[in-house]
Amino acid sequence: MSETFHIGLLGCGTVGSAFAALVDERAPEIERITGRRPLVSGVLTRSRGDAAEIIDGADLVVEVMGGVDPAREHVVRALSSGTHVVTANKQLVSRFGPELWKAAAEGGAELRYEAAVAGVVPVIRVLSESLSGAHIERIHGIVNGTTNFILSQMAATGASYADALAEAQALGYAEADPTEDVTGADAAAKMAILARLAFGHWVHLDDVVYEGIEHLTADDMAYAEQFGLGLKLIGTAERVGGGISVRVHPAFLPAEHPLASIGGAFNAVTLESPAITEITLSGPGAGGPQTASAVLGDVVGVMTGNRPLPEPDGAATIARDCSSAFYLHLEVDDRPGVLAQVAERLGLQGVSVKSVLQHGMGEHARLVMVTHPVLESRLFAAVELISGLDFMRAAPRAIRVIDESFEA
Amino acid sequence: MSETFHIGLLGCGTVGSAFAALVDERAPEIERITGRRPLVSGVLTRSRGDAAEIIDGADLVVEVMGGVDPAREHVVRALSSGTHVVTANKQLVSRFGPELWKAAAEGGAELRYEAAVAGVVPVIRVLSESLSGAHIERIHGIVNGTTNFILSQMAATGASYADALAEAQALGYAEADPTEDVTGADAAAKMAILARLAFGHWVHLDDVVYEGIEHLTADDMAYAEQFGLGLKLIGTAERVGGGISVRVHPAFLPAEHPLASIGGAFNAVTLESPAITEITLSGPGAGGPQTASAVLGDVVGVMTGNRPLPEPDGAATIARDCSSAFYLHLEVDDRPGVLAQVAERLGLQGVSVKSVLQHGMGEHARLVMVTHPVLESRLFAAVELISGLDFMRAAPRAIRVIDESFEA
Numbered sequence: 001m002s003e004t005f006h007i008g009l010l011g012c013g014t015v016g017s018a019f020a021a022l023v024d025e026r027a028p029e030i031e032r033i034t035g036r037r038p039l040v041s042g043v044l045t046r047s048r049g050d051a052a053e054i055i056d057g058a059d060l061v062v063e064v065m066g067g068v069d070p071a072r073e074h075v076v077r078a079l080s081s082g083t084h085v086v087t088a089n090k091q092l093v094s095r096f097g098p099e100l101w102k103a104a105a106e107g108g109a110e111l112r113y114e115a116a117v118a119g120v121v122p123v124i125r126v127l128s129e130s131l132s133g134a135h136i137e138r139i140h141g142i143v144n145g146t147t148n149f150i151l152s153q154m155a156a157t158g159a160s161y162a163d164a165l166a167e168a169q170a171l172g173y174a175e176a177d178p179t180e181d182v183t184g185a186d187a188a189a190k191m192a193i194l195a196r197l198a199f200g201h202w203v204h205l206d207d208v209v210y211e212g213i214e215h216l217t218a219d220d221m222a223y224a225e226q227f228g229l230g231l232k233l234i235g236t237a238e239r240v241g242g243g244i245s246v247r248v249h250p251a252f253l254p255a256e257h258p259l260a261s262i263g264g265a266f267n268a269v270t271l272e273s274p275a276i277t278e279i280t281l282s283g284p285g286a287g288g289p290q291t292a293s294a295v296l297g298d299v300v301g302v303m304t305g306n307r308p309l310p311e312p313d314g315a316a317t318i319a320r321d322c323s324s325a326f327y328l329h330l331e332v333d334d335r336p337g338v339l340a341q342v343a344e345r346l347g348l349q350g351v352s353v354k355s356v357l358q359h360g361m362g363e364h365a366r367l368v369m370v371t372h373p374v375l376e377s378r379l380f381a382a383v384e385l386i387s388g389l390d391f392m393r394a395a396p397r398a399i400r401v402i403d404e405s406f407e408a
Numbered sequence: 409m410s411e412t413f414h415i416g417l418l419g420c421g422t423v424g425s426a427f428a429a430l431v432d433e434r435a436p437e438i439e440r441i442t443g444r445r446p447l448v449s450g451v452l453t454r455s456r457g458d459a460a461e462i463i464d465g466a467d468l469v470v471e472v473m474g475g476v477d478p479a480r481e482h483v484v485r486a487l488s489s490g491t492h493v494v495t496a497n498k499q500l501v502s503r504f505g506p507e508l509w510k511a512a513a514e515g516g517a518e519l520r521y522e523a524a525v526a527g528v529v530p531v532i533r534v535l536s537e538s539l540s541g542a543h544i545e546r547i548h549g550i551v552n553g554t555t556n557f558i559l560s561q562m563a564a565t566g567a568s569y570a571d572a573l574a575e576a577q578a579l580g581y582a583e584a585d586p587t588e589d590v591t592g593a594d595a596a597a598k599m600a601i602l603a604r605l606a607f608g609h610w611v612h613l614d615d616v617v618y619e620g621i622e623h624l625t626a627d628d629m630a631y632a633e634q635f636g637l638g639l640k641l642i643g644t645a646e647r648v649g650g651g652i653s654v655r656v657h658p659a660f661l662p663a664e665h666p667l668a669s670i671g672g673a674f675n676a677v678t679l680e681s682p683a684i685t686e687i688t689l690s691g692p693g694a695g696g697p698q699t700a701s702a703v704l705g706d707v708v709g710v711m712t713g714n715r716p717l718p719e720p721d722g723a724a725t726i727a728r729d730c731s732s733a734f735y736l737h738l739e740v741d742d743r744p745g746v747l748a749q750v751a752e753r754l755g756l757q758g759v760s761v762k763s764v765l766q767h768g769m770g771e772h773a774r775l776v777m778v779t780h781p782v783l784e785s786r787l788f789a790a791v792e793l794i795s796g797l798d799f800m801r802a803a804p805r806a807i808r809v810i811d812e813s814f815e816a
Contacts, residue, residue, distance in 0.1 A: 022683060026541055033540060114538065120684040122530075122538035129537075130522065130530035132441060132712075133434055133704035140810065220807065223737065223776045226765060234810060240727035251808040252735055252778075258690065259810075261669045275430060275701040276528045279691035282666065284684065293683045296541035304540075305713075319648035327660055329631065357634060368631045370660075399628065400659040402548065402642060402667075 008058030011065030018288035088115035115294035138238035145265035145285035184210035195237035349382035416466030419473030426696035496523035523702035546646035553673035553693035592618035603645035618656035757790035
């Protein structure tokens with residue numbers, strides 16, 4: 001039996017409980033990768049557990065309590081005694097970074113915080129590792145899902161700010177007290193963290209200028225549309241002259257900007273560097289399972305000492321038939337019964353049609369349709385049957401359609 | 409003086425020469441991060457250099473020659489003698505992976521290949537590290553920039569495949585012999601590499617089913633638009649039943665799919681997992697400087713032994729005034745001379761207007777405009793002046809506009 005890797009879990013709300021469940025589920029795979037089996041060996045909640053005991057008995061502490069006190073004290077205790085820490089706490093990192101890294105250096109421990117910015121979007125790792133050889137010039141980010149959801153709703157429905165906020169609260173995308181999100185304060189803390197990583201200088205939360213979305217109106221949205229622009233809450237960190245500027249503001253984006261198409265509660269970050277033009281990373285910004293997954297990625301990073309993972313040794317089982325929706329384009333004679341005969345051949349193979357477009361062109365017609373997902377072998381069998389029909393004027397054309405909504 | 413880290417460079421075409429230049433430029437920063445100064449200590453070209461000598465004298469070999477022979481022999485020689493290798497060679501990795509990792513294991517060397525898939529888009533690192541704790545269910549990718557450029561042109565202009573290909577060749581996005589790209593073979597090799605990482609099983613290039621874009625017509629594009637779909641060359645790797653399926657096909661995407669908005673020669677990959685929903689990574693898929701930057705990221709990864717980078721110790725210089733384009737919304741009395749007076753106040757502060765929309769509403773009017781980029785302090789000074797004008801019916805509203813095209 002292999003060695004156990006003890007994880008002390010500080011905080012057991014949405015993220016903490018999702019993390020504990022994810023560790024259970026993924027323990028065998030993580031043991032395969034790292035040679036050690038992760039185990040949540042202690043849990044601290046508001047009413048239960050002894051912090052000192054949990055920390056001192058752990059190889060690594062996961063801090064998902066949020067807030068500054070007592071998280072700060074616990075994290076410093078762990079780091080300075082050589083226990084690694086993975087945290088999702090943006091307030092802690094953006095306000096007390098120097099103190100935390102000093103403790104980590106003294107204790108010889110690692111501090112990781114991917115989940116503190118943009119949930120599962122791996123911007124911390126990409127900035128600190130993939131782009132460590134690049135010169136970052138500017139970062140633009142949508143790093144607060146609540147405000148992006150509200151603005152997306154205002155744009156889509158013409159709703160007022162107040163109505164869109166109420167809807168976000170009803171759906172659980174905004175808290176009862178949304179101040180931290182809608183004023184831009186939450187985004188500011190995240191941009192401070194990104195700026196520090198990108199530019200290699202400490203940026204304190206107090207250095208970040210920010211403005212929220214409370215004053216935006218449906219009118220602004222409507223006018224923006226006339227200019228071909230979308231309205232987002234954008235965090236910016238950039239080099240300006242010899243210094244850097246970090247700020248959060250509502251801003252319009254042209255439709256072709258990579259952040260313009262980020263809708264709903266998603267987060268996204270665009271990293272600009274002369275050598276690479278730009279990289280954009282996007283994904284769910286929050287949610288218990290998502291944040292837990294980011295935390296676990298950091299935990300595995302610590303467990304492997306971040307060495308490249310072992311290579312697989314087995315050959316894969318290759319699946320030869322897959323399911324997909326299809327677009328079908330048929331050139332046919334324009335005469336009665338054609339659609340019925342085509343539909344019959346499709347039905348024989350269990351191919352179900354989602355939408356059809358028939359386009360008469362004198363003696364012949366075009367029949368274009370989109371199917372529901374079906375095994376490719378069935379679709380191609382139906383196409384084979386259809387090819388043999390006497391009214392076909394050209395070979396049928398079949399192209400796959402990727403549409404998640406069909407599969408829901 | 410710190411230790412030198414010797415890099416043997418195999419291949420000195422577009423990527424190789426961009427890499428050598430980037431190492432020169434970034435050497436001081438890399439020395440600060442890793443404690444060692446990177447130096448290109450030998451270069452192998454078709455006409456110059458002794459491979460064995462270059463490899464044996466290096467701490468790490470960068471292989472950017474492309475093709476299988478003699479790259480394979482050189483890489484195996486390096487790895488089995490304990491010299492780390494960073495390669496951009498997708499053919500090598502997708503066809504001879506087991507042999508390469510066997511050599512690496514025997515020699516105790518690292519093999520990295522971020523640049524082999526999707527250029528500077530850090531999908532290899534995200535899959536192998538950030539998501540090492542996640543269960544990947546499916547990957548969709550646009551991993552060939554040439555075909556994405558051709559399809560984007562066909563969609564935008566109604567051009568035929570042949571015309572769009574000719575344009576891509578004229579602009580340098582497609583090679584004189586585009587076979588490898590337009591048949592889907594290039595994308596297939598990249599998807600084989602991603603599938604292996606995501607699912608932990610070897611997938612040989614021969615296991616990947618692929619289809620190209622040569623048969624697509626402007627008609628397909630036009631019909632797709634009627635269904636609200638865009639047409640892309642999509643690589644898919646997914647779990648199907650107990651096995652996995654890896655394939656490359658033209659496919660339609662609904663407008664809201666994260667890959668639908670990826671235009672031109674860009675690459676993008678969407679990683680789906682139950683725990684995280686999905687992450688999308690996008691950026692330039694190719695180009696000498698971009699690929700060189702991905703290679704350098706891997707080199708730095710090897711040099712740091714992939715430990716988290718040292719934390720910065722200096723405080724940042726914070727810039728207090730930045731440049732931005734602005735949207736201005738003014739509610740004014742509808743009477744002659746209003747626009748002139750507003751324009752004068754803007755001019756006094758050097759604010760230049762890009763577009764104006766005036767909207768009469770009986771006794772009052774709305775003046776909405778977008779400016780060219782200007783220092784924020786100047787814009788706010790102009791707004792202050794405008795606020796004091798007697799025809800203003802409400803406080804002016806100013807919102808930033810992010811639009812790279814303004815700054816070109």
